[in-house]
Amino acid sequence: xxxxxxxxxxxxxxxxxxxxxxxxxxxxxxxxxxxxxxxxxxxxxxxxxxxxxxxxxxxxxxxxxxxxxxxxxxxxxxxxxxxxxxxxxxxxxxxxxxxxxxxxxxxxxxxxxxxxx
Amino acid sequence: xxxxxxxxxxxxxxxxxxxxxxxxxxxxxxxxxxxxxxxxxxxxxxxxxxxxxxxxxxxxxxxxxxxxxxxxxxxxxxxxxxxxxxxxxxxxxxxxxxxxxxxxxxxxxxxxxxxxxxxxxxxxxxxxxxxxxxxxxxxxxxxxxxxxxxxxxxxxxxxxxxxxxxxxxxxxxxxxxxxxxxxxxxxxxxxxxxxxxxxxxxxxxxxxxxxxxxxxxxxxxxxxxxxxxxxxxxxxxxxxxxxxxxxxxxxxxxxxxxxxxxxxxxxxxxxxxxxxxxxxxxxxxxxxxxxxxxxxxx
Numbered sequence: 001x002x003x004x005x006x007x008x009x010x011x012x013x014x015x016x017x018x019x020x021x022x023x024x025x026x027x028x029x030x031x032x033x034x035x036x037x038x039x040x041x042x043x044x045x046x047x048x049x050x051x052x053x054x055x056x057x058x059x060x061x062x063x064x065x066x067x068x069x070x071x072x073x074x075x076x077x078x079x080x081x082x083x084x085x086x087x088x089x090x091x092x093x094x095x096x097x098x099x100x101x102x103x104x105x106x107x108x109x110x111x112x113x114x115x116x117x
Numbered sequence: 118x119x120x121x122x123x124x125x126x127x128x129x130x131x132x133x134x135x136x137x138x139x140x141x142x143x144x145x146x147x148x149x150x151x152x153x154x155x156x157x158x159x160x161x162x163x164x165x166x167x168x169x170x171x172x173x174x175x176x177x178x179x180x181x182x183x184x185x186x187x188x189x190x191x192x193x194x195x196x197x198x199x200x201x202x203x204x205x206x207x208x209x210x211x212x213x214x215x216x217x218x219x220x221x222x223x224x225x226x227x228x229x230x231x232x233x234x235x236x237x238x239x240x241x242x243x244x245x246x247x248x249x250x251x252x253x254x255x256x257x258x259x260x261x262x263x264x265x266x267x268x269x270x271x272x273x274x275x276x277x278x279x280x281x282x283x284x285x286x287x288x289x290x291x292x293x294x295x296x297x298x299x300x301x302x303x304x305x306x307x308x309x310x311x312x313x314x315x316x317x318x319x320x321x322x323x324x325x326x327x328x329x330x331x332x333x334x335x336x337x338x339x340x341x342x343x344x345x346x347x348x349x350x351x352x353x354x355x356x357x358x359x360x361x362x363x364x365x366x367x368x369x370x371x372x373x374x375x376x377x378x379x380x381x382x383x384x385x386x387x388x389x390x391x392x393x394x395x396x397x398x399x400x401x402x403x404x405x406x407x408x409x410x411x412x413x414x415x
Contacts, residue, residue, distance in 0.1 A: 017385050023263040028392055031241050031350040039249040041349055069250065069346040099390075113372050113388040115364060 014109045025099050032092035040067035044089040052082040123246050124156035126230040130212035131165040135399050138169040139406050140233035145181045146413040147237040154246045158184040200358035201400040203381040216325045220299035230286045234399050238369030239391045244349040251292035253346040255282045255353035261387040262375040274317040278334045283325040284395050301332035355395040362401045
């Protein structure tokens with residue numbers, strides 16, 4: 001095979017693997033965003049975190065939220081709810097960032113998936 | 118028998134070609150390692166239990182399983198084609214026809230049933246035990262190559278109802294909805310040809326995913342509603358039967374070789390860390406059994 005073509009195909013495979021690994025990290029991050037609260041499940045999104053913060057800023061004590069399975073849930077401890085959402089979001093994003101930094105530095109397909117063959 | 122409060126139920130029936138007792142050891146150990154709600158019950162038959170006793174020392178047995186239910190059972194015939202990589206196919210007996218009976222047999226008030234080829238790599242499923250949801254499964258899935266499942270694993274028919282995966286099922290034993298759900302599942306099993314005609318799905322193999330999906334559809338009033346909740350994370354990761362496992366770095370760090378399902382000669386490697394994965398190629402797991410066992414009991 002022509003050397004230039006071989007090199008290009010290797011790079012193509014590297015980019016494909018890099019893209020797949022980035023998607024894997026995102027999937028892992030999404031898994032970490034779910035919290036259990038008030039007998040229900042919620043996904044910690046920026047929108048939800050900021051909305052709860054907005055309610056806290058307005059001194060609102062309780063509010064009804066739609067959980068991950070479309071049920072309306074009354075939350076009475078908004079500060080605690082915010083803290084749990086914020087901490088899940090922070091933890092997920094930090095892990096995503098750290099793992100993303102690691103794969104960014106990898107220059108080979110083997111390195112991307114941690115293979116020592 | 119008084120019930121345990123919360124726990125994980127595994128089912129393992131050997132079939133001569135796949136060592137389900139070894140898969141059960143791996144599944145149970147991963148639950149023990151990664152989950153907080155990690156009381157494990159194994160539902161099995163006499164042959165598989167004897168194989169399990171040969172495989173583990175009494176000490177290993179005690180740290181792996183908390184409770185064992187051994188049944189004398191005559192399995193109904195259900196032949197399934199498996200793939201082990203793109204290039205190997207084999208058929209074997211698939212003992213899944215009594216899966217609906219887990220509702221009666223579970224020793225828990227809150228049960229999480231997981232298939233033994235579901236590798237738990239994190240604690241995300243613990244969240245479901247702290248909800249008041251009565252019944253939960255996964256509807257959406259994405260492969261370790263980040264592809265959607267085939268259309269027949271998204272819907273029972275391209276214009277039909279959504280498919281729910283029976284790989285992981287959570288329910289509360291005091292739930293009327295759960296009782297009805299498993300009852301309909303059994304009814305669909307007994308009238309499978311009729312429901313196959315009605316819902317227009319293919320194949321001759323009895324698929325518990327399809328029976329569970331029809332049960333969910335009927336309980337939703339033949340419509341779309343949330344009588345079945347979605348499990349934490351909402352998306353189940355899976356690896357295809359054509360995938361192989363290249364390397365296992367730890368109990369929650371797998372490197373898989375994943376051919377493109379449409380162009381089988383095009384492979385990429387995918388490393389999946391700290392995730393739960395439904396590994397459909399059971400022989401791929403078993404090829405690494407000795408290493409996994411070493412990691413479990415080291």
